[in-house]
Amino acid sequence: MSKNIGYIRVSTLDQNTGRQLDGIALDKVFTDKASGKSRQRPQLTACLEYVRDGDTLHVHSIDRLARNLQDLLTLISDLTSRAVTVQFHKEGLIFTGEDSPFQRLQLQIIGSVAEFERAMIRERQREGIALAKKEGKYKGRKAALSPAQVEEARVQINAGAKVAQVARELGVSRQTLYSSLER
Template sequence: MSGQRVGYIRVSTVDQHVGRQLDGIELDRVFTDTAPGKDIARPQLRGLLGFVHDGDTVVVHSTAHLARNLDDLRRLVRDLTGSGVRVELVHEHLTFAGDDSPMAQLLLSVMGAYAEFERALIRERQRESIALAKRRVPTDGRKRALDRNQIAALLDRAANGETKTLLAKKLASVAKPSTNTSATKARSEPEPSQ
């Protein structure tokens, strides 16, 4: 008797769509996490690990959706295959069953290392964006202010279900400095002596 085909889907944020990952693949059950892939402390992944048993197949879109850390990825695949569970990575066209060739292990390591590298690049871009945003703060040190109409408009958009990402973009486009920074600079500079 063959086991169940169990899908695992992971997205980092609620704004991302889960439908494309295992679309069109016949599965008996699916576990879905909305969490970063930096570690394996995810509730649905723990649920999947407790659910599957000998003869089952875990189906994941790609290595990056299972883990973005090479050590975690290899440990997960080793633990699952050691329990008689096959691991199928759809995007990479790889299946692991515990009796894998050295070439299969190399491919897993390469794909896992790439996922880890990709995560490091994402974090680097985030740090660069944060540093750039900090440089854009008004020179007088005050936060940007919104008037009542702008606040009401943003609240209406949020009530209508607009995502946080779009609201943040709108907020950035409508925010304006609360004071005239050139006037503030002029006031703070001492008067020339005569």
């Protein structure tokens, strides 16, 4: 028996998911509170594993599924090849795998706009950080380890301790420890 599955995504923890897919009868909903810049989202992964042949995946809008054109096209292709229908409510588009060339063009245009928006957000963010640094208002992220902790870690590692163990003791990742030791 086919099911109506919902996928909802917001970028931050404090954003409201209520307006997405409101009033649509769904059998199961997967909700991510994460950026759409990557496909590496826990609930998206779970949703993709859950949907089956004959199901319909409901998504509020194309940019909720992906902010990258290649990811969007790959997701749609993967789902429709498994006989999963994908419906985007805001745009009024439904993809079944037997889509018209015009519908495919619409998907590519809207996906390109979402990717462009993401690039513009990143550019404005970089410009804002550069301006704040110039004005002395941006100091960057606080160091994960104090100079004393880094020195203690260096002593332990030079004495033969494993980096992974020292990192665990300090409550940081190995990469954070390596980066701190390089400074």
